[in-house]
Amino acid sequence: MFSILKKDNNSRARSGTLTTFSGRTVETPAYAIVGTHAEVRCLPAEKMKDARVQLIIANTYHLWQRLGKDIEKFQGLHAEMNTPDMVIMTDSGGFQVFSLGFGREHGVGKVGGIRNSSVGTERSPSPADRAALRSHPGESDVRRIPSSPGFREFPPDDFLIHNERNMRDKNLVRITEEGAYFMTDDGERFLGPKLSMEIQEKLGADIILAFDECTSPEHEYEYQKQALARTHRWAEECIAVKTRNDQMLYGIVQGGVFEDLRKESSRYIGNLPFDGFAIGGSFGEGKMREVIGWSVSGLPEEKPRHLLGIGKIENILDGVAEGIDTFDCVIPTREARHGGVWTREGRFDAKKSANKNSDAPIEKGCVCPTCAMGVTRGMLFDMFHSKDLRAGEYATMHNIFFFNTFMSEMRRAIQNGMFREFEKETRGKLKK
Numbered sequence: 001m002f003s004i005l006k007k008d009n010n011s012r013a014r015s016g017t018l019t020t021f022s023g024r025t026v027e028t029p030a031y032a033i034v035g036t037h038a039e040v041r042c043l044p045a046e047k048m049k050d051a052r053v054q055l056i057i058a059n060t061y062h063l064w065q066r067l068g069k070d071i072e073k074f075q076g077l078h079a080e081m082n083t084p085d086m087v088i089m090t091d092s093g094g095f096q097v098f099s100l101g102f103g104r105e106h107g108v109g110k111v112g113g114i115r116n117s118s119v120g121t122e123r124s125p126s127p128a129d130r131a132a133l134r135s136h137p138g139e140s141d142v143r144r145i146p147s148s149p150g151f152r153e154f155p156p157d158d159f160l161i162h163n164e165r166n167m168r169d170k171n172l173v174r175i176t177e178e179g180a181y182f183m184t185d186d187g188e189r190f191l192g193p194k195l196s197m198e199i200q201e202k203l204g205a206d207i208i209l210a211f212d213e214c215t216s217p218e219h220e221y222e223y224q225k226q227a228l229a230r231t232h233r234w235a236e237e238c239i240a241v242k243t244r245n246d247q248m249l250y251g252i253v254q255g256g257v258f259e260d261l262r263k264e265s266s267r268y269i270g271n272l273p274f275d276g277f278a279i280g281g282s283f284g285e286g287k288m289r290e291v292i293g294w295s296v297s298g299l300p301e302e303k304p305r306h307l308l309g310i311g312k313i314e315n316i317l318d319g320v321a322e323g324i325d326t327f328d329c330v331i332p333t334r335e336a337r338h339g340g341v342w343t344r345e346g347r348f349d350a351k352k353s354a355n356k357n358s359d360a361p362i363e364k365g366c367v368c369p370t371c372a373m374g375v376t377r378g379m380l381f382d383m384f385h386s387k388d389l390r391a392g393e394y395a396t397m398h399n400i401f402f403f404n405t406f407m408s409e410m411r412r413a414i415q416n417g418m419f420r421e422f423e424k425e426t427r428g429k430l431k432k
């Protein structure tokens with residue numbers, strides 16, 4: 001059940017309550033924290049409420065690779081993560097079709113502007129994706145589920161170097177009309193709509209996603225069109241094979257940066273009996289709001305909409321203004337582990353020497369557990385440079401709290417008919 005409580009008069013923004021078929025609720029707009037391997041790094045389950053987490057997204061491809069045959073014994077994400085009340089989503093594996101495939105070949109993230117990033121990127125090939133290439137189910141470095149998550153768990157910054165140099169690498173995915181073959185150390189492993197649904201039903205999230213082909217921002221029109229036909233066919237196949245009725249299934253709108261394809265996909269997917277919708281794929285630098293607008297144009301008003309893998313403050317404002325209800329992104333968590341700290345004025349790098357000996361709070365007025373303890377920018381600087389494990393945890397807590405608090409203030413603004421003012425004020429504060 002999705003109840004829209006208030007619609008904005010000047011945009012498509014809306015605020016509501018999403019109650020999943022399993023009876024869990026999320027106040028929208030909301031931000032999903034990424035827990036790729038059924039854990040949120042540097043944030044133990046018992047601290048999630050303190051960080052104001054409502055929604056988590058885990059990754060079907062990586063859990064499937066890591067669990068191997070153990071997936072039969074898997075108790076479900078809520079039990080495994082010890083988060084019985086939290087709404088959990090799973091990605092379908094469609095993003096890895098891109099990140100391990102053309103994302104590598106083209107050397108790009110899905111926004112297409114990764115060369116500008118200094119700390120981390122949105123949905124660029126992640127350390128998890130890269131680690132998965134070396135993995136065997138049941139043993140390997142992806143299996144490290146830390147009981148006390150720490151900074152050292154995180155691999156070196158090679159993925160940043162990879163991104164910044166915009167390096168091209170080998171495409172490890174072979175796409176057919178039936179699905180995708182992933183090249184691993186164990187040989188090729190096939191993932192298609194039917195298997196993705198079976199895995200997601202075993203993982204047991206509240207919201208599951210249709211298997212799709214996430215394309216690269218560098219793909220031309222003809223390729224996007226062919227990929228879109230596959231995504232649409234796979235969407236229908238996912239609906240047909242789904243068996244559990246306590247999970248909500250979202251269809252995914254694709255179509256790259258092409259207006260006609262996005263609108264066509266929105267109509268096509270929007271007309272299928274999905275419980276909600278997600279917008280996936282590449283958006284192109286500077287075209288985000290436009291592409292989101294085309295993508296929601298054919299979707300039914302009364303069903304929830306999720307924007308996949310986008311989570312910078314300015315882009316959340318774009319999404320909400322175009323009628324998006326939920327978001328997910330690695331930004332708050334991945335950047336925190338590298339010293340990237342978010343505030344109302346934008347992001348700063350705690351490892352930069354400007355913070356050395358600084359008594360300034362991480363963010364003035366922040367009441368998150370980290371700031372409430374009196375952790376200063378100078379302390380964070382020292383901890384990051386001495387490889388103190390607490391650095392990643394403190395920064396992660398602040399960042400997640402920051403994004404969730406931002407979402408809650410935005411919900412209030414929408415409910416009070418003040419979204420336009422909220423958007424203007426927020427954009428004004430962001431440093432250019």
Ligand SMILES: [Zn+2]
Pocket residue numbers: 362363366367368369370371372398401
């Ligand atoms: Zn804080």
